[in-house]
Amino acid sequence: MKFSIFLNPQIPGSGYAAEENAKAKRPIGRDTESYQNLLHEVREIAVLADQLGFDALMMTEHHFHSEGMEFSVNPLMFLTDLAARTERILLAPLGLVLPAWDPIRAAEDVALLDQFSKGRLRLGVARGYQNRWMNVLGQRWHAAAARSDGSASDTRNFDVFGEVLKIMKMAWTQETIRYKSDVLDYQVPYPYEGIEGWPAQEWTKTFGAPGELDEDGKVVSVSVCPRPYQNPHPELWQPFTISDRSVIRAAQENILPWMFTPNPDDHAAKAKLYQEESARQGRDYKLGEHTGILKIVGIADTTEQAINTFGRSIPKDFAAFFGPFGYLEVLRKKEDEKHKPISPEKGDANRMKDVEMALFGTPDDVKRGIQRMLDRMPDLEWFGLYMQGQQGVLPLDTVKRNLELFATKVAPEFR
Numbered sequence: 001m002k003f004s005i006f007l008n009p010q011i012p013g014s015g016y017a018a019e020e021n022a023k024a025k026r027p028i029g030r031d032t033e034s035y036q037n038l039l040h041e042v043r044e045i046a047v048l049a050d051q052l053g054f055d056a057l058m059m060t061e062h063h064f065h066s067e068g069m070e071f072s073v074n075p076l077m078f079l080t081d082l083a084a085r086t087e088r089i090l091l092a093p094l095g096l097v098l099p100a101w102d103p104i105r106a107a108e109d110v111a112l113l114d115q116f117s118k119g120r121l122r123l124g125v126a127r128g129y130q131n132r133w134m135n136v137l138g139q140r141w142h143a144a145a146a147r148s149d150g151s152a153s154d155t156r157n158f159d160v161f162g163e164v165l166k167i168m169k170m171a172w173t174q175e176t177i178r179y180k181s182d183v184l185d186y187q188v189p190y191p192y193e194g195i196e197g198w199p200a201q202e203w204t205k206t207f208g209a210p211g212e213l214d215e216d217g218k219v220v221s222v223s224v225c226p227r228p229y230q231n232p233h234p235e236l237w238q239p240f241t242i243s244d245r246s247v248i249r250a251a252q253e254n255i256l257p258w259m260f261t262p263n264p265d266d267h268a269a270k271a272k273l274y275q276e277e278s279a280r281q282g283r284d285y286k287l288g289e290h291t292g293i294l295k296i297v298g299i300a301d302t303t304e305q306a307i308n309t310f311g312r313s314i315p316k317d318f319a320a321f322f323g324p325f326g327y328l329e330v331l332r333k334k335e336d337e338k339h340k341p342i343s344p345e346k347g348d349a350n351r352m353k354d355v356e357m358a359l360f361g362t363p364d365d366v367k368r369g370i371q372r373m374l375d376r377m378p379d380l381e382w383f384g385l386y387m388q389g390q391q392g393v394l395p396l397d398t399v400k401r402n403l404e405l406f407a408t409k410v411a412p413e414f415r
Contacts, residue, residue, distance in 0.1 A: 008072070015393060059072045
């Protein structure tokens with residue numbers, strides 16, 4: 001098994017744990033001193049994770065978060081900074097929200113980071129569920145936030161995601177690209193018939209990619225440079241795979257799905273679906289292979305200490321910020337009324353522990369939680385530590401100690 005940390009960077013002093021400070025500096029997301037504190041903490045954590053032997057560091061993409069949570073904005077740029085400070089750890093935007101990107105610009109930026117890090121990049125690709133920013137940045141493709149409800153808007157987002165990814169792959173794998181997309185109303189080159197009057201025709205004919213110019217000197221295709229360091233491109237990952245439709249497409253595209261459904265039986269069911277669809281595509285994965293599971297982890301000398309340390313910092317912000325997006329559903333128990341939403345009051349540390357969204361306790365407690373997953377998925381490839389409510393909320397030394405305990409007391413058991 002391999003181990004990753006998933007950082008949702010949070011500006012220190014934001015959220016309910018530091019309510020007065022967050023109000024005084026409102027909007028704290030535009031406070032430079034506070035942002036510099038975030039950079040310091042994330043850099044310290046990344047370097048420590050690299051030294052401790054964690055296999056990957058993951059970071060999401062969100063915009064306009066004036067409140068200071070999920071403050072990673074452009075994960076490719078952030079991870080470029082971390083690539084220069086680390087030596088071996090894999091770096092993964094989890095994920096790049098494709099319906100908000102130009103496909104060729106995204107392909108170039110991904111290739112650059114892959115080159116900078118000499119192949120340490122793993123590329124998470126996502127659809128984008130937050131309408132405040134997705135509706136703004138996705139407007140060029142008439143794509144709104146994903147709703148995972150099968151609606152026309154959700155299907156449009158789903159289709160745009162697939163088309164952007166298709167063009168990115170073409171840019172990575174083909175020496176030149178010439179393509180007309182009806183889904184995006186996007187042409188390469190533009191106009192598709194060819195660009196006339198390219199002044200450096202002779203230079204391009206001599207040194208450029210074959211086929212860029214036609215016999216009349218028109219630009220009829222383009223060569224996207226550089227190519228990725230990895231051939232043909234970085235391994236693709238996908239957060240956070242919940243719907244069967246997303247699981248199936250991940251298998252069809254050979255994308256590694258990261259799952260955030262707490263119950264081990266639910267994990268196993270999704271992993272089984274992924275395994276079966278992968279087999280239809282000619283890929284013979286074992287159950288859990290090429291699959292990741294994400295959980296909150298908090299370790300202390302006793303379970304009570306773990307809940308007191310980590311359980312106080314996580315639930316309130318999680319319920320207040322993520323709850324309205326539907327994430328409280330991961331806390332549902334079998335005895336809960338099926339059609340009644342989970343109330344924020346139920347989002348406490350004990351419930352998180354009961355449904356196994358969080359593994360709070362001693363190193364042995366955490367080992368048993370991981371083993372329960374392996375009992376159902378013997379070949380689970382990735383386990384991720386979701387650092388919600390830790391970095392930016394708890395003292396940095398506490399966060400570091402938690403990572404050290406996991407790396408030295410838990411991970412060796414499963415490597």
